[in-house]
Amino acid sequence: MKKFLYITLAMLASVSGVMAQAEPTWLENTMYASGKINVVIGVGVIMFLVLVGYMVSIDRKLKKLEEGDK
Amino acid sequence: MWNEVRAILAKDIRMEWRQPHALGSIFLYVFASIFVAYMGFKRIVDVPTWNALFWIIVLFAAFNAASRAFAVEHHGRKLYLYSIARPESVIIGKMVYNALLMLVMVGAGAIIYGVMMGTDVLREAHMLSFVLALTLGAIGLAFVLTLIAALAAQTDNNIGLMAILGLPVILPFLLILIRFSKNAIDGIAWSANGTYAWQLLAIAILSLGLSYILFPYLWRE
Amino acid sequence: MSHYWWKILSAILVLSSIVFGLMAPLAPGIPFATPDQLNNGVTSVTVVGYNTHFAEAEESLQVWVTNGDATFCPYEVAVVDDTHLRATFSITEELADAFFDLYINNAIDGTRHLPSAFLQNGLEVVDNPRPTEKCVSDLEAGLDAYNFPNQPILNETIRNLLFHVPSWFAMIFVMFVSLLFSIQYLSKGDFKADIAATSAAKVGLIFATIGLATGSLWARFTWGAWWVSDPRLNGAAIAFLIYLAYFVLRSSVNDEEKAGRLAGVYNIFAFVMMLLFVMVLPRMSESLHPGVGGNPAFSQYDLDDNLRMVFYPAVFGWIGMAMWMYQLQRRASVLAYNRLMKLNA
Numbered sequence: 001m002k003k004f005l006y007i008t009l010a011m012l013a014s015v016s017g018v019m020a021q022a023e024p025t026w027l028e029n030t031m032y033a034s035g036k037i038n039v040v041i042g043v044g045v046i047m048f049l050v051l052v053g054y055m056v057s058i059d060r061k062l063k064k065l066e067e068g069d070k
Numbered sequence: 071m072w073n074e075v076r077a078i079l080a081k082d083i084r085m086e087w088r089q090p091h092a093l094g095s096i097f098l099y100v101f102a103s104i105f106v107a108y109m110g111f112k113r114i115v116d117v118p119t120w121n122a123l124f125w126i127i128v129l130f131a132a133f134n135a136a137s138r139a140f141a142v143e144h145h146g147r148k149l150y151l152y153s154i155a156r157p158e159s160v161i162i163g164k165m166v167y168n169a170l171l172m173l174v175m176v177g178a179g180a181i182i183y184g185v186m187m188g189t190d191v192l193r194e195a196h197m198l199s200f201v202l203a204l205t206l207g208a209i210g211l212a213f214v215l216t217l218i219a220a221l222a223a224q225t226d227n228n229i230g231l232m233a234i235l236g237l238p239v240i241l242p243f244l245l246i247l248i249r250f251s252k253n254a255i256d257g258i259a260w261s262a263n264g265t266y267a268w269q270l271l272a273i274a275i276l277s278l279g280l281s282y283i284l285f286p287y288l289w290r291e
Numbered sequence: 292m293s294h295y296w297w298k299i300l301s302a303i304l305v306l307s308s309i310v311f312g313l314m315a316p317l318a319p320g321i322p323f324a325t326p327d328q329l330n331n332g333v334t335s336v337t338v339v340g341y342n343t344h345f346a347e348a349e350e351s352l353q354v355w356v357t358n359g360d361a362t363f364c365p366y367e368v369a370v371v372d373d374t375h376l377r378a379t380f381s382i383t384e385e386l387a388d389a390f391f392d393l394y395i396n397n398a399i400d401g402t403r404h405l406p407s408a409f410l411q412n413g414l415e416v417v418d419n420p421r422p423t424e425k426c427v428s429d430l431e432a433g434l435d436a437y438n439f440p441n442q443p444i445l446n447e448t449i450r451n452l453l454f455h456v457p458s459w460f461a462m463i464f465v466m467f468v469s470l471l472f473s474i475q476y477l478s479k480g481d482f483k484a485d486i487a488a489t490s491a492a493k494v495g496l497i498f499a500t501i502g503l504a505t506g507s508l509w510a511r512f513t514w515g516a517w518w519v520s521d522p523r524l525n526g527a528a529i530a531f532l533i534y535l536a537y538f539v540l541r542s543s544v545n546d547e548e549k550a551g552r553l554a555g556v557y558n559i560f561a562f563v564m565m566l567l568f569v570m571v572l573p574r575m576s577e578s579l580h581p582g583v584g585g586n587p588a589f590s591q592y593d594l595d596d597n598l599r600m601v602f603y604p605a606v607f608g609w610i611g612m613a614m615w616m617y618q619l620q621r622r623a624s625v626l627a628y629n630r631l632m633k634l635n636a
Contacts, residue, residue: 035447036446047501051497
């Protein structure tokens, strides 16, 4: 089971590796560099953006309530 | 309770006989979509395609059939139903009726589909499993979609909401069903394929129980 | 202050999971070796390490490959720098298996390996090969330091486990809260329960969005595609669709009381169906779908205590943050509802 997983992963990796060699786009160059640390940064940025979007929605809701007060 | 269920079932079947064009329209829908598929594909020898296309046609037919179950009851008749039967009996009656309808439709659909698309793929099939897939598929689709139909019937946008609400809920069932039926067609033994059948049965029974509990809250008005 | 304690606690947990999750170094590892084939005869390969100390610990360096029953050591190893070395193998034996794992041991890094690093090419594969001589001896244990496991392919992205996975936990948790309030609304008819259920579902949808977006990015640079067909991914997509449908249903009914009733019924029905699909089915189907399907991730990482020490606080922290967000949403919605009632009266 574990061996099968490794083999599958290795094949996936070699496929993506071959693809990267065929046409290394700027995105792949960036993301695969330094142990793929930029993927982690990307994940952090996505979380931050979605949470900010949520705060904006709450903000607008409260603003509507405050305007009703006047 | 069972008397009420039987009464509602009998009423639905009688109504269906009195308006054969309504029932006919669903069968025409099945036939027309199989024919359209036939025009597109001619003969399908590839098992996954044959199998998936069949269930997709059945799925949309099931949506059509289920959404009729409550839409046909106009307001006056709803009140009448409400006065003679408990809501639990109404939903069980409707589910059983839908299941019967779907069984007939899947059976007829499978025959028409086989005639048009060719039955070459079934040569090595585990026939008992395949028939079980047809049966469980018909019953399960009917059971899951009946409550969704009851929900959608309460809103103004019946047809559109039926698809939006129904698709994500039916998708797990459909995925397992397609896998089970594909394995049956491939001739995979019951010992390896039986789990899927139990899963389908579990979902069908679960939706029966949930509908029984939840429907009274929809019926209250 | 007493009302804030769990909010402060969850903020601290999340903050510490971010700090420790990003600061902890990754264990030494071997991301890849090129070419990925061993030929019959002499093959020279370049091995690339990550956070390794090939040059610093050159005296104790040992390199070998194994396919389970046969082990071979290179006859020449040339260290380029801390993360690069060239090894030259000469293999002419008969073998039982085609895949070789690569192992490297030294005094600083301990033993590191790359599973299935090489595929044999042109070697003779037989059922019962002769056993090979043991060419490895006196392995070093390596230095004991706090670090995260360096999995092949995942590499640094293993840190995403601390962001991506807790967002799913948080989603399931607030969806469960939403379910409870839906049940309460149906049985008691209390309008506040309906508002609570809606608010929780809204927060759940936000965390589902986070989970889907981060998961997609992660998958693209590890599995090679933005989306792969896997029971768990499909389950996540279905959960997302179900709660979108929940809000469509709400907005399509004008009568508040009726909308709450219909949405409550759908919430309960859909939640049970979703739970069945996300939690139960992938596990039951696993025997037929090994490998990347199912959820291989946890069984591997579960063993690593270093990661677990940060992972659990992250889960609880994010659940707390989700509850905080839910509370804000609910309080704003209750205010809006009260205002509406006052205006109507």
